[in-house]
Amino acid sequence: MASRGMPVRGRIARLALRLAGWRTEGTVPERGVLVGAPHTSNWDWVMTILLAWSYGIDIRLMVKKELFRGPLAMLLRATHAVPIDRSNPAADVRDLLAEAEGDHPWVLGIAAEGTRSRGEYWKSGFYRIAQQTGLPITLAFLDVPSRTVGWGPTFHPTGDVKADMDVLREFYADKTGFHPEGFTPPRLREEPRGPVED
Numbered sequence: 641m642a643s644r645g646m647p648v649r650g651r652i653a654r655l656a657l658r659l660a661g662w663r664t665e666g667t668v669p670e671r672g673v674l675v676g677a678p679h680t681s682n683w684d685w686v687m688t689i690l691l692a693w694s695y696g697i698d699i700r701l702m703v704k705k706e707l708f709r710g711p712l713a714m715l716l717r718a719t720h721a722v723p724i725d726r727s728n729p730a731a732d733v734r735d736l737l738a739e740a741e742g743d744h745p746w747v748l749g750i751a752a753e754g755t756r757s758r759g760e761y762w763k764s765g766f767y768r769i770a771q772q773t774g775l776p777i778t779l780a781f782l783d784v785p786s787r788t789v790g791w792g793p794t795f796h797p798t799g800d801v802k803a804d805m806d807v808l809r810e811f812y813a814d815k816t817g818f819h820p821e822g823f824t825p826p827r828l829r830e831e832p833r834g835p836v837e838d
Contacts, residue, residue: 653693657789662687664694666791668778670745673770674699674791675808676780677826678817679751687782688749689719691789700736701749702765722748733769740773749780752826759824767804767828770797779808783815802831 657664668674676688685701692699698720705723708716716723724732740746748769752762770777779792792811797804808826817823 647696649693650696653690657690657694660787662787662789664691664790665788668695668697668747668780668791669776669794670697670747671740671743672747672776672778672794673766673773674747674749674778674780675766676749676751677753677808677812678782678815678820678823679753680756680820680822681818682756683818684751684756684782687789688780691780691791692747692749697745697747699747699749700739702751729765733765736769737772740769740775746775753824755824756819757822760827761829762824762826764828764830767797767801767830771799777804779811781812781815782817784818785816801828805831 654664676684678684685703688699688701701719701721702724703716703721705725707713708721708723722732722736736748740748750763750766750769752764752766753759754763766777769775774796776794776796778794780790781792782789793807795804795807805826805828812826
């Protein structure tokens with residue numbers, strides 16, 4: 641994909657990643673819904689922003705509204721983060737769906753695990769938004785042992801939730817976050833009942 645945005649910002653991001661010993665890989669579409677995992681540390685947000693900037697894109701990263709306070713709020717707005725009321729996200733999601741209309745570059749980022757601690761299920765918002773907008777899902781990742789951050793496969797949801805989530809399970813099976821014990825294996829409440837391997 642052709643680089644967009646601020647060249648200086650991109651160069652700084654690439655330099656920061658290189659100095660920290662990280663490499664990037666993959667490609668990301670100009671329009672799509674990104675799922676980022678594993679999400680086990682606040683460093684995940686930093687790595688995601690550096691990855692996006694190094695590719696010359698802006699991500700509308702969904703962040704709980706409670707973090708939009710003080711100096712952090714200024715930083716989040718500067719990086720195009722979107723405040724989400726997790727107790728009643730419907731209005732925020734409606735605004736995002738309206739924003740996604742058209743053919744302009746638009747990338748929404750979601751940490752579907754919803755928390756940095758291990759849970760039972762992922763949140764299904766990324767899947768429903770992709771279905772409602774017709775946009776593809778791209779699997780973004782970081783892997784601490786290999787010091788790699790990047791973009792994995794991109795696909796359109798088929799409506800077969802289990803089959804689509806199997807794609808995520810296979811892809812993230814060998815990805816390790818900063819705190820592996822906090823990773824929630826990819827599964828949605830909407831999937832058919834049955835055993836799912838971690």
